[in-house]
Amino acid sequence: xxxxxxxxxxxxxxxxxxxxxxxxxxxxxxxxxxxxxxxxxxxxxxxxxxxxxxxxxxxxxxxxxxxxxxxxxxxxxxxxxxxxxxxxxxxxxxxxxxxxxxxxxxxxxxxxxxxxxxxxxxxxxxxxxxxxxxxxxxxxxxxxxxxxxxxxxxxxxxxxxxxxxxxxxxxxxxxxxxxxxxxxxxxxxxxxxxxxxxxxxxxxxxxxxxxxxxxxxxxxxxxxxxxxxxxxxxxxxxxxxxxxxxxxxxxxxxxxxxxxxxxxxxxxxxxxxxxxxxxxxxxxxxxxxxxxxxxxxxxxxxxxxxxxxxxxxxxxxxxxxxxxxxxxxxxxxxxxxxxxxxxxxxxxxxxxxxxxxxxxxxxxxxxxxxxxxxxxxxxxxxxxxxxxxxxxxxxxxxxxxxxxxxxxxxxxxxxxxxxxxxxxxxxxxxxxxxxxxxxxxxxxxxx
Ligand SMILES: NC(=O)c1ccc[n+]([C@@H]2O[C@H](COP(=O)([O-])OP(=O)(O)OC[C@H]3O[C@@H](n4cnc5c(N)ncnc54)[C@H](O)[C@@H]3O)[C@@H](O)[C@H]2O)c1
Numbered sequence: 001x002x003x004x005x006x007x008x009x010x011x012x013x014x015x016x017x018x019x020x021x022x023x024x025x026x027x028x029x030x031x032x033x034x035x036x037x038x039x040x041x042x043x044x045x046x047x048x049x050x051x052x053x054x055x056x057x058x059x060x061x062x063x064x065x066x067x068x069x070x071x072x073x074x075x076x077x078x079x080x081x082x083x084x085x086x087x088x089x090x091x092x093x094x095x096x097x098x099x100x101x102x103x104x105x106x107x108x109x110x111x112x113x114x115x116x117x118x119x120x121x122x123x124x125x126x127x128x129x130x131x132x133x134x135x136x137x138x139x140x141x142x143x144x145x146x147x148x149x150x151x152x153x154x155x156x157x158x159x160x161x162x163x164x165x166x167x168x169x170x171x172x173x174x175x176x177x178x179x180x181x182x183x184x185x186x187x188x189x190x191x192x193x194x195x196x197x198x199x200x201x202x203x204x205x206x207x208x209x210x211x212x213x214x215x216x217x218x219x220x221x222x223x224x225x226x227x228x229x230x231x232x233x234x235x236x237x238x239x240x241x242x243x244x245x246x247x248x249x250x251x252x253x254x255x256x257x258x259x260x261x262x263x264x265x266x267x268x269x270x271x272x273x274x275x276x277x278x279x280x281x282x283x284x285x286x287x288x289x290x291x292x293x294x295x296x297x298x299x300x301x302x303x304x305x306x307x308x309x310x311x312x313x314x315x316x317x318x319x320x321x322x323x324x325x326x327x328x329x330x331x332x333x334x335x336x337x338x339x340x341x342x343x344x345x346x347x348x349x350x351x352x353x354x355x356x357x358x359x360x361x362x363x364x365x366x367x368x369x370x371x372x373x374x375x376x377x378x379x380x381x382x383x384x385x386x387x388x389x390x391x392x393x394x395x396x397x398x399x400x401x402x403x404x405x406x407x408x409x410x411x412x413x414x415x416x417x418x419x420x421x422x423x424x425x426x427x428x429x430x431x432x433x434x435x436x437x438x439x440x441x442x443x444x445x446x447x
Contacts, residue, residue: 001025001184004073004080006102007120008035008066010046010158010260010326011151012083015119017051018162019081020058022188027073028066039066047325047352050159074109079180082130083119083151087264094123094268103130107137110144115180118148118198121205121265123272127171127198145177148198150205155259156323168193171201206272209265210283215250216257217289223253223432224296233432234414253432255335255386255412256293258320260328263290293431294334297384297412300429301339303439304408305382309343312405314376317387317413319353327356331412332386339384340367349376351391374403382408388415397424 001024005016008030016028030036035045042056058064067073074080084098099120106116116134118127127146134144148171153161168185170193172178178195185193196204219237226233233253241248257263266287270280305311320330327333336357340346346367350357354369363369370376373392377383377400385392393415401407401424409421411430418436421428428436 001079002077003027004077005029006070006073006080006082006105007084007098008039008045009083009085010048010155010324011119011153012081013039013044013046013055014048014051014153014158014162015081015083015151016064017054017058018159020061020064021054021163024063024184026058026064027076028064029068029070029073030066031068033068036066036068047323048155048158049323054159070105071109074106074114075111077114079115079117079184080106081117081119081149085260086120086122086268087260088267091271092267093271094121094264096122096126096129099126099130100133103133104137106144107134107142110134110138110142113143113176115177116144116146117181118146118202119151121150121209121261122148122202123206123268124199124202126202145172145174146198147172147177147181148201148205149181150201152205152208155326156321165189165191167191169201169204170195171198171204173198206265206269209262210269210286212250213257213262213266213290214282214286216252216262217286219251219253220256220289220293220431226253226432227434230434232434252414254293254388254414255297255331255431256290258329258331260320260326263287263329293412294331294338296431297331297335297410298338300410300431300435301382301384303435304410304427304429304437305344308339310345311381312345312347312379313339314370314373314378314380314383314404315339315346315348316350316373316376316383316385316392317389318348318350318357319387319389322387322389323352325352325356327353327360330386332357333360335384335386335412336361336367347376347378347380349373350387351389374399377403380404381406382410385409385411385413385415388413397421397426401425 003019003024003026005028008028016026020026038045042059044052082102086094089095131146150169170181223233237251240246241251270283273280318332347370349370373395407426409426409428414430418428418433422436427438
């Protein structure tokens with residue numbers, strides 16, 4: 001099939017590369033000329049395992065091209081995917097201005113039947129607004145359909161997730177749209193395909209993300225209770241998660257959820273449900289618990305180091321999760337400025353995301369970006385772990401101990417066994433498990 005796609009960010013780039021890999025001819029548009037130039041040269045604009053190989057091979061096979069000119073894609077395609085951003089507005093609603101802009105662009109170029117497919121995560125009923133926008137501008141007689149085909153890929157494993165989905169959701173209100181999307185997917189995938197209405201598909205995506213966020217906040221609430229009861233949250237999570245009705249994924253206590261999707265999608269669902277008169281108290285608690293994780297971690301840092309000005313702190317990880325350079329919604333955006341404001345000296349390391357973080361927080365006399373975890377540990381009074389990169393799991397902690405001024409680790413991701421860190425000679429603070437601390441005072445929790 002000839003496919004067009006608007007927006008080559010994290011979701012759109014993976015989608016366009018993978019659709020080309022499935023044998024379709026994809027023309028992807030981005031309004032950012034730098035992104036288009038780099039992608040046309042085969043240079044990935046995001047860090048995503050497996051992406052570069054597929055990008056170059058599909059460019060060489062002439063199945064994939066990038067352009068800033070919308071007409072190149074709209075006129076040449078039967079189906080147009082909308083993958084532009086839907087970031088949060090300051091009032092918590094999804095900002096749909098990029099989606100509206102695409103609708104207006106398509107309306108000005110309609111030259112025959114097109115299927116316009118929402119892949120961006122949008123509030124329920126957004127398709128109605130797109131339909132209305134296009135009809136108003138292009139005329140009621142124009143032939144097109146709007147469908148919803150939400151994307152469930154996860155950054156860090158996005159290529160694998162796209163090519164091996166656990167389900168595909170197709171929201172279509174016309175037979176023509178349904179059969180076009182079924183043709184696209186049925187020949188390539190044997191996973192369950194849920195065919196439903198457009199509004200249902202839109203809601204499935206937002207509800208899925210809200211549920212995942214709820215699971216994370218739930219285990220973090222249990223984690224706080226575990227600390228009071230001297231119980232290890234990891235064991236509790238295992239005991240809960242082996243129940244197949246619950247499942248083990250997303251039951252890792254720690255710094256909470258971040259990224260460009262979960263926080264904004266919970267927030268948008270709260271606004272949509274709230275304005276429909278539905279009680280959204282539960283989702284507000286999910287948000288509140290998540291935001292409080294930052295205070296929880298900073299409390300541990302203070303307890304571990306007491307006076308913070310001029311203390312050297314190595315920070316490991318700024319991306320919101322491992323295997324990505326994405327820092328949107330990352331806990332590091334909350335933790336690092338607050339540590340910096342205490343007067344501490346910060347040495348920050350991340351395997352992929354420093355370039356993005358530097359734009360937000362340029363280096364200064366108390367904040368530097370270093371080339372390895374060992375450099376972050378050198379002369380440090382404490383190491384603070386913010387992202388669960390695999391690389392951190394396999395660090396040589398014997399070497400780290402000799403590099404550090406005081407062997408203190410504050411682990412926001414519960415990467416290590418407290419007993420092993422104690423045996424390795426560290427004071428070790430984590431979340432929801434007993435702290436290994438030489439602190440002279442008994443712990444007094446704030447009430
Ligand atoms: N990032 C993820 O892991 C993920 C997963 C599933 C769904 N989603 C959803 O996909 C959507 C996109 O997310 P993202 O993370 O890729 O966003 P992003 O901000 O990384 O990318 C958006 C891209 O769209 C481009 N753009 C904006 N307006 C345009 C226009 N009028 N014409 C052409 N290009 C335009 C921007 O230049 C940018 O490159 C969001 O709704 C998000 O919720 C994201």
